[in-house]
Amino acid sequence: MNSITPFPPIEFDHGDTSLRGLRVADSHDVDESPQQTAPFFGECRLQRLRRDDVFHGTLDCVPMGPVSFNRTRWGARVALQPVSEALQGYYLISLPTRGVAQVRQGDELHQLVAQSPGVFSPVRTFSMEVHEGYDQLLIRVDSSLIADAWQGLTGRPLIAPLIFETSLPARPQLSQAWRGIVALAGMASALPSAGKARQFAQASLADALASLLLTQHAHNQQSTLDAGASCMASSRIVRQAEEFMLRRLRAHVSVNDLCIECGVSRRTLFAAFQSCHGAGPMTWLRERRMEAVRGALQKPSRGGIRVADIALEYGFAHVGDFAGAYRRQFGEAPSQTLRRGRAYA
Template sequence: MCVPTLPSQIEFGGHRIAGLRLADCLDVDQSNELSARLFGSARMRRLRAAGSFHFTHDHVPFGPVSFDRMSWGAHTSLVPRTESLSGYYLVTLPIQGAARVRQDSHVHPLTRGAGGVFNPLRSFEIEAFEGFDQLLVRVDAAFLARAWQGISGRPLTAPLFFEHAMPESPALAASWMSLVTLGESVARLPLGSAAREYAQSALAASVASVLLTQHDHNHRFLLQGEVNTAAPRVVRLAEEFMLQRLREPVSVDEVCTASGVSRRSLFAAFQAHHAAGPIAWLRQRRLDAARESLEKPARGDLRVADVALEFGFPHVGEFAAAYGRAFGETPSVTLRRGRPPRARSG
């Protein structure tokens, strides 16, 4: 049984939001096809024979944001056929039951009061146990990037990545409930009316504000008083560790240990603050130190090869090429300019 688009209501926390029923299916294959219309192609399958498979999908469009309610009835897995979401974020707010999500190498549960965020460019899998029901808030990624610039006053230097699990916060739960309340009011307005368009814009802006200011993500430090400092704490710790080892081999794992974060968090922090990874940042600092050494040679017989090896560049040719890209001249030119003129014999 598959029902065509019909009026429906999304019920969440005592609110009933008028929308459309896009799917009402007892067949797994047909459910895959209907779900793909909005969320992209995925592989949906039953994991256990117990329970009755019954896929339902209700949808309420609000411009760059939509509210969707999805349930499967039986114990089901859902794996996107493409590697990740394409161009949008998904916030899941469980209504009842439980599920388990694997995103990258992280696994976290979904239960009522403990939702999560799915990011573009990050693969994920969902295992929904029997009776799991959820409200999904879909947010356009380009819209969220514009909202970030409006809130922070600066463009994104790297994609936004939210922590998968929502923090346990009564204030955050109250914020999402207030957005559902607002959505209920907006859905009552006639589609296409000026009032509906205005209200949808206000709702979308509110959703973006909650995501960007109350959820953990790789750019949030810029909104928390760190913007006036040289760098957020994790970046400062990593920088200090690497600067002390300009002349030594340094691995990413060592930098992670020194700064107390995972590889993913380290790279996210450096991308957000420097628009470059930690090793690329270290390479530039080594080039800066090499330039300083060439500009003021400590001895008259100093060679470019000596400086290259001192600062971790085993191949002089590669060092010269990187140096030229960074400073617009060869290291030998810098060295010649830095040497004092020889005294003429009499």
């Protein structure tokens, strides 16, 4: 985002939220107006479509670090197209409040009206026709913020352009979430611009906005994100099951116990363990119990203790089977471990 030259402060409303910012563009000249907005959105071509319309282009801006909240109006019916034909280094979220605008991307035509917002992504070319009386809140989001948020969600860098579907889904909960984002911006805009409180609020707002976009709006890398979410869900299930089993190394634990503890089906439980460990939960538990037995044999705390006694404590009822499994896992017989432990006792 380019630095903003000081202008007189201005306050404008979006729904029930009041935002405090700066008027950075104000012109009745259709040729001058794009020059004023170019530092904020890049160069564009602007054409008045009806001669009798009274043109008045304004841009009010609330800068929030990697995000800015902007109110744009033209007053007349105009056609707009970026000179580069695509956005350069940023995304735009349009939240219309009044009037109608149409956006063309290739063969697709999208209509923007109140309660029907849209997202414009870098790389994709577009042109826009704005009807007279159109009023919108335009949220500018640096591409670097989306890339950082993506890496935070997936653990991997974003290596291909991320492109959102232009039309946002009309869901009440989603509309409420965007109103919440704007409300946060309104509260942050009332804080001193150079203060630490403003910086903290801006960072929190940016994180919330990027997360909302990536997780609630369809995009061309949705499958990768869904796979990452599935992996995180599996990790949570496995961690919860492991903690449960470790607390009960000496007690009976069944697969049903684990399913009840984790609130999942047997199929989901086994799939999670296979994904994380390449083995089922009972195999994992058996290995942990073997390790506990080995620790007890290495440091015998009771005189005259036998291998069978310790094996039984951890649920190994068949000593012969236990001894064979122990040798396969640790490369020696349990009796050898016990003798060495007694030697150092």
